[in-house]
Amino acid sequence: MGECQLLGRLPQGILKGRRPMRIGLLMVGDLESISGGYLYNRKLLAYLQRMGDEVVVISLPRRAYWRQLADNFGNACLQRIAAANLDILIEDAMAHPALFLLNRRINIPVLTLVHLLTSFERHACYGGWLYRIVERRYLKSVSGIIANSQTTLAQARQLLDGRLPPHCVAVPAGDNFPDAMPDVECIRRRALKPGPLNILLVGNVIHRKGLHVLIQALMQLAPEDFRLTVAGRLDMEPGYVAYIENLIRASGLRGRVSLKGVVRGRILADLYEQHDLMVLPSAYESFGIVYVEAQQFGLPVIGTTAGAAREIIRHGDNGYLVEPADADGLADHLQTLQRDRQLLLVMSENALAAYPAYACWDDSCRVIRQYLLGYGRREDDGA
Known part of the structure; x- marks a missing residue:
């Protein structure tokens, strides 16, 4: 249903697990957009809130890829993250072109939630080359990876030449019709x-x-x-x-x-x-x-x-x-x-x-939350 692997340690001050977490969820576009990735984000948001965590949604505007690249050199996104006073930031990896350099300037742990790696879709040769460079830099800029499938995790491993940061796999769920009783x-x-x-x-x-x-x-x-x-x-x-x-x-x-x-x-x-x-x-x-x-x-x-x-x-x-x-x-x-x-x-x-x-949404979201709390447990235990 899901798996979690914690490797290494993050800086001091992360998620002690003794109070509700204050988590940022950063994405491109409207949270209510109709797609599997946005449904996943909504389910995760609702679960974390149900568990007592505070979640701040930070939405970046939909723009052309090259315009998102330019966002790395501004301060607007950075200021919004700082103003939110977060313990940890989860980024939807679809926002990667706006963040692959900017993440180096964020002073809290940054995890990426990877629904799709653009560089593994079919593109013109020059497009694939650019996407691979940017996504590789992006994955190297985060503290950990939440992947939506074993396939996605394997692709991240390939982009990072086998050197994955702490990561977990939490697959999307299909229990979206709880009242349905197939005959x-x-x-x-x-x-x-x-x-x-x-x-x-x-x-x-x-x-x-x-x-x-x-x-x-x-x-x-x-x-x-x-x-x-x-x-x-x-x-x-x-x-x-x-x-x-x-x-x-x-x-x-x-x-x-x-x-x-x-x-x-x-x-x-x-x-x-x-x-x-x-x-x-x-x-x-x-x-x-x-x-x-x-x-x-x-x-x-x-x-x-x-x-x-x-x-x-x-x-x-x-x-x-x-x-x-x-x-x-x-x-x-x-x-x-x-x-x-x-x-x-x-x-x-x-x-x-x-x-x-198949996993239900609570199963998958529980994997993610345990992954977040796991950092704190390792640090508290002196790991």
């Missing part, structure tokens, strides 16, 4: 029901999530063999959304693909219940909360071999893994499940059986 018999009837394969994609409509790959795969199926519902934001990459809409029209799939926009709560739970499987063929996922969510409702999941989906999906058991951009391979799996409903049922039952083994 095994309903799942059975759903899987064996003849007709189109009802496919759900839960993810913002951005290039990285791979909706275009899924549509290219669906173009290889007979239109009457599927229906696709997409639940996710439509305002993040307007150019990509326009491309998707044109692709749907040009391929004659207008009546088979539905773009729902943002869907939350009970309505999202209803979508999970009404579909046969969840597909998210991302170019990269550092974990994939929706893969776990879907299995609570007995949906097999299809993801890609890039990133941490392999920590959730057992190929051929509770879903499939395909190479990124492999529309042909994805189409083969979809055709197989559409034709072989007994196989779909077995995979649905396997998905439902796998779900209880």
Whole structure:
């Protein structure tokens, strides 16, 4: 469910564990933004507050990468951190371009919460080179790392040439529908029901999530063999959304693909219940909360071999893994499940059986808090 490893010691004066901690949580953008990373941040914030800690949220504006780099040479962020009078600062690593030099000027312990390492996504050669340099410098500037998956931790280790600071792994959780009570018999009837394969994609409509790959795969199926519902934001990459809409029209799939926009709560739970499987063929996922969510409702999941989906999906058991951009391979799996409903049922039952083994949010947040307190215990014990 999570693991914690404390190595070395931090400077005197850190977190004695004898009073509520005063923790800074620094990120880019609005805490209420819709994505797995922001959901993680909200869950952590709520848990720490429930445990009696004081948490100060420091939000940096969303700006172009090069403009964030320039923030390292100003004092505005530094002044906000100092004014908060913190014991420790947790930074969302997505803010790394604004902090990789600035962190050297912060006189309290700084930990990074790594949801995604930009340099391991696919970029133009010059972009990847720049991201690697900046992220390596950033990881060297922090006192510790909180990683959201073993895959992310391994990537951090690679960037740091094997020399990791104190770290823990606290995976995101999928228990976002506590009132949902999946009915095994309903799942059975759903899987064996003849007709189109009802496919759900839960993810913002951005290039990285791979909706275009899924549509290219669906173009290889007979239109009457599927229906696709997409639940996710439509305002993040307007150019990509326009491309998707044109692709749907040009391929004659207008009546088979539905773009729902943002869907939350009970309505999202209803979508999970009404579909046969969840597909998210991302170019990269550092974990994939929706893969776990879907299995609570007995949906097999299809993801890609890039990133941490392999920590959730057992190929051929509770879903499939395909190479990124492999529309042909994805189409083969979809055709197989559409034709072989007994196989779909077995995979649905396997998905439902796998779900209880995943961490809940309290498990993951507890790992992080113990990690924070662990520094203090080591120091108090004279370690």
